[in-house]
Amino acid sequence: MYFKDKIIWITGASSGIGAELAKQLAILEAKLILTARNESALLTVQKNCLQYTACCTILPADVCSADTIEVLVQHAIAAYGNIDIVIHSAGITQRSLAINTDMSVYRQLMEVNFFAPAAITKYLLPHFKEKNSGHIVVIGSMAGLMGFPMRTGYAAAKHAVKGFFETLQVEHTIPGLYITIVSPGRIKTPISLSALTANGSPHNKMDAGQLNGIPVVVCAQKIMKGIEQKRKHIIIARGERILYWLWWYCPPLYYRIARKKGMR
Ligand SMILES: NC(=O)c1ccc[n+]([C@@H]2O[C@H](COP(=O)([O-])OP(=O)(O)OC[C@H]3O[C@@H](n4cnc5c(N)ncnc54)[C@H](OP(=O)(O)O)[C@@H]3O)[C@@H](O)[C@H]2O)c1
Numbered sequence: 455m456y457f458k459d460k461i462i463w464i465t466g467a468s469s470g471i472g473a474e475l476a477k478q479l480a481i482l483e484a485k486l487i488l489t490a491r492n493e494s495a496l497l498t499v500q501k502n503c504l505q506y507t508a509c510c511t512i513l514p515a516d517v518c519s520a521d522t523i524e525v526l527v528q529h530a531i532a533a534y535g536n537i538d539i540v541i542h543s544a545g546i547t548q549r550s551l552a553i554n555t556d557m558s559v560y561r562q563l564m565e566v567n568f569f570a571p572a573a574i575t576k577y578l579l580p581h582f583k584e585k586n587s588g589h590i591v592v593i594g595s596m597a598g599l600m601g602f603p604m605r606t607g608y609a610a611a612k613h614a615v616k617g618f619f620e621t622l623q624v625e626h627t628i629p630g631l632y633i634t635i636v637s638p639g640r641i642k643t644p645i646s647l648s649a650l651t652a653n654g655s656p657h658n659k660m661d662a663g664q665l666n667g668i669p670v671v672v673c674a675q676k677i678m679k680g681i682e683q684k685r686k687h688i689i690i691a692r693g694e695r696i697l698y699w700l701w702w703y704c705p706p707l708y709y710r711i712a713r714k715k716g717m718r
Pocket of ligand 1: 490491517545595639640643648
């Protein structure tokens with residue numbers, strides 16, 4: 455019942471975690487606004503959602519277009535005249551060693567994973583302040599809590615995400631605003647296909663780690679439970695949870711295992 459009639463804007467809704475959240479939230483009759491670049495993929499997700507909910511709007515956009523983000527946010531608010539929850543799921547990962555990686559790849563990873571959710575949030579804050587309520591959910595990563603090979607830029611961007619949204623939680627200028635940071639380990643989605651390689655071209659491969667990842671349905675269910683419980687931080691991981699534990703309590707073992715694991 456919690457999500458019924460809630461107005462929820464999901465970025466990265468054309469695929470993976472964002473698309474699965476859209477479907478499960480539609481089943482609970484939320485009112486959805488879906489954003490991503492691929493309009494035809496968004497239309498497919500929308501069609502699926504409209505089987506369950508009466509309200510599902512698409513707002514195709516590149517969240518990295520800094521000049522148009524403010525307008526994008528205004529359009530999202532205008533869709534139903536309000537936003538209750540925003541879920542920042544748009545993201546792109548990396549598969550390249552630091553020594554080979556072009557600086558342009560780092561900039562691209564920072565744009566989509568960090569600057570986009572930061573800018574959207576900044577332009578949404580006045581809306582949340584006006585009504586003294588709202589919920590911001592950001593999909594970070596276990597790579598935002600510790601290092602992981604082949605992901606220097608991705609891990610840097612996700613660490614920045616954690617820093618930004620955790621600080622927003624601490625600033626607490628809007629009493630009715632909740633912030634949930636989600637840190638998934640490997641989830642079974644096509645994310646490794648679009649991962650940026652050293653020169654910015656897509657990796658185009660489903661990695662074994664991705665294929666054997668946590669089912670996306672389970673990931674979406676855990677995110678929704680966390681939102682409902684207004685959790686500040688959710689970790690959704692199997693092996694990475696143990697790695698993180700080692701990072702805290704047995705760093706030498708963490709470095710040995712993470713080096714090997716991350717290369718696969
Ligand atoms: N899968 C995992 O193992 C995993 C683990 C930890 C964290 N995460 C995080 O979870 C989030 C979702 O990832 P996923 O696994 O669902 O990957 P995915 O299936 O590749 O989905 C990524 C989504 O981001 C959108 N996107 C990428 N660049 C964009 C841009 N410039 N503007 C607008 N939308 C853009 C894509 O849509 P278009 O291409 O249509 O724009 C797509 O809808 C990401 O933030 C990712 O970092 C995933």
